[in-house]
Amino acid sequence: MSTEFIIPGAAGPGSQPQDEDGQTLDYMEMPREMVTFDLPIAPEPEDTVGMEAGKAKLNELARILASYQIGAPAPVLELTGMEPKDVGLINQILGEGEVSMVGGGRLQVQEAVFAGVWRVLHFDDQGGLQRDTIEVGAWPDTVRDQVFVGASETCAQAEEPLPASVFNAPALLSEIADKVATRNPGDIAHSINLSLLPHTEEDLQYLAEKLGVGGTIVLSRGYGNCRVSSTRTNGVWWVQYYNAQDAIILNSIEIVDVPAVVCAAQEDIDDSAERLAEVMEIYE
Structure with missing residues (x-):
């Protein structure tokens, strides 16, 4: 199964700069549909x-x-x-x-x-x-209670030999591992802004493989479109913001109980x- 599909946008459109020739790679379209309730119409x-x-x-x-x-x-x-x-x-x-x-x-x-x-x-x-x-x-406590059930309490580390074109993922995994090991419930979020760091497509794919894919996905429309995905590493989330063209404008990893964008x-x-x-x- 494609990493781009499971963790939408982590390695999809907008996450990487254009090639020197001005062309961009094509990726599987991000799944955006979710069944929701109707808008309120208060009856008489x-x-x-x-x-x-x-x-x-x-x-x-x-x-x-x-x-x-x-x-x-x-x-x-x-x-x-x-x-x-x-x-x-x-x-x-x-x-x-x-x-x-x-x-x-x-x-x-x-x-x-x-x-x-x-x-x-x-x-x-x-x-x-x-x-x-x-x-x-x-x-919801119901989501909180199940989101990281069965997740790893430690962050997997890079292994030699590294796949081709993987350069910065090992250092990021070390940083994540350190924060996961020292994090206590209620701690403020530690955010790694991938949009500001040099990385390759293969770096993102390697990170996704090592962190694992969780079962919780959150869509927030409060301040633009935001997608939050849990991982299989306890307390680690992908947080991605999109513009009107569904291109990523912020791609980050947060180590926290739950990202603030989700919470009231x-x-x-x-x-x-x-x-x-x-x-x-x-x-x-």
Whole structure:
């Protein structure tokens, strides 16, 4: 399987300068599609008659938001088994926010328009929906708990002989290994900006092979298009920003619990609490 495809953009269009003759290499197109929820369309109160369970769940969510503090365990609201009309109301009110995630084929996550509110769909091995939940937090604990399960606690190092055209990957792997070995949960991110460092296409491919390919992919549209991919090395992420032409403008590796671009902040949670409470007032 192609490294460019699994870690989108790490070795794709925009990651390398043009050749001297002005030509660029062609690569497999980056996969960008992800199923998301519809944009919010708040129904009129008279159109929600009979959806009391859905409104009660949204009011419960508003109360949770009003008291939630970042760092506390993520509260979980269970939607599994609710009537479709109630779930439909919840989907309409929550809408689609800036961040989407997939986790290992079993999780699909969509941030609501209320930052810090996450719709989490849990699937079985056959692709059937097992659970439908809402989580409140900086990012979903469900994803956090599984993202690096089975990942290596140490970073693999370069081996001799090196593949052709691999020059700077060994030094980068040494730096990553040092940071992985000394990192503690909650530490600030250590970022390696590959866009500012000399490297070859083969360097990036070698790095991807040594770090391994994780199962969690995050798309964020908050400040331009950003794609965050986990690796099979504990605490190590690829973070890539794209311009409107899908060319990479920033390609980096971050050693951190989770990159900040993925997370909601406390002020986001507080704002979401206020806005959801305002929305639900019309249904009282």
